[in-house]
Amino acid sequence: MRDKVDSILGKILIIIMSVMVINVIWQVFTRFVVDTPSSFTDELARYLMIWLGILGAAYVSGRNMHVAIDVLPQRSSTQRQKKFKQIVYILIIAFALFAMVIGGLRLVYITYVLDQKSPALQIPLAFVYFSIPLSGALIIYYKIYDLLNTK
Numbered sequence: 001m002r003d004k005v006d007s008i009l010g011k012i013l014i015i016i017m018s019v020m021v022i023n024v025i026w027q028v029f030t031r032f033v034v035d036t037p038s039s040f041t042d043e044l045a046r047y048l049m050i051w052l053g054i055l056g057a058a059y060v061s062g063r064n065m066h067v068a069i070d071v072l073p074q075r076s077s078t079q080r081q082k083k084f085k086q087i088v089y090i091l092i093i094a095f096a097l098f099a100m101v102i103g104g105l106r107l108v109y110i111t112y113v114l115d116q117k118s119p120a121l122q123i124p125l126a127f128v129y130f131s132i133p134l135s136g137a138l139i140i141y142y143k144i145y146d147l148l149n150t151k
Contacts, residue, residue, distance in 0.1 A: 002062075002145055009059050009138065013052060020048040043120040051131045058135040061092070062142035082150055089147040093140050100136025108133065 027041035060066050073084040112126035 002142075005138070005141065006059070006062060009055065009062070013056055013059060016048055016052045016055070020045055020052065023048065040120045043118055047118070047121075047123075047128045050128060054131040054135040055138075058138035058142070061139045064146070085150050086147060089143045089150070093143045093147070096136040096139040096143070100139065101133045104129065104132030104134075104136055 023041050023044050027038055027045065030036060030038040030041070057066075068088075073081045076084065108126045108129050111129055112124060116125040117123060118125060118128070
């Protein structure tokens with residue numbers, strides 16, 4: 001199951017990055033070649049960057065490639081290292097749950113109820129902000145999996 005989630009998330013990130021590159025190339029082309037800048041490309045690039053960064057954080061967390069300060073655990077016994085990992089996983093789960101999932105869902109709800117839309121694309125900002133609770137849920141999934149399989 002985890003490999004399937006990794007694969008799907010990786011492909012989504014590749015698609016987002018590809019669309020972002022095409023979008024920026026179009027923006028540069030319309031600005032400097034056609035001399036009539038496209039009105040939506042700047043905003044689309046910004047929202048794609050948000051999705052790429054937030055979902056990318058979940059992907060990196062799932063691959064355990066995130067930045068870590070491991071001076072203290074490296075100097076400890078293997079049993080203590082296991083305890084450190086478990087504590088860190090629990091703290092990450094708590095942060096992802098409270099800040100990203102619950103806080104993110106509140107942000108999505110507020111922007112949805114207020115019917116806030118982006119200026120150029122006219123898409124609901126709730127859709128843009130939905131990347132936060134989605135990424136938080138993925139991080140929780142990965143860290144619970146890691147917690148249950150700590151060696």
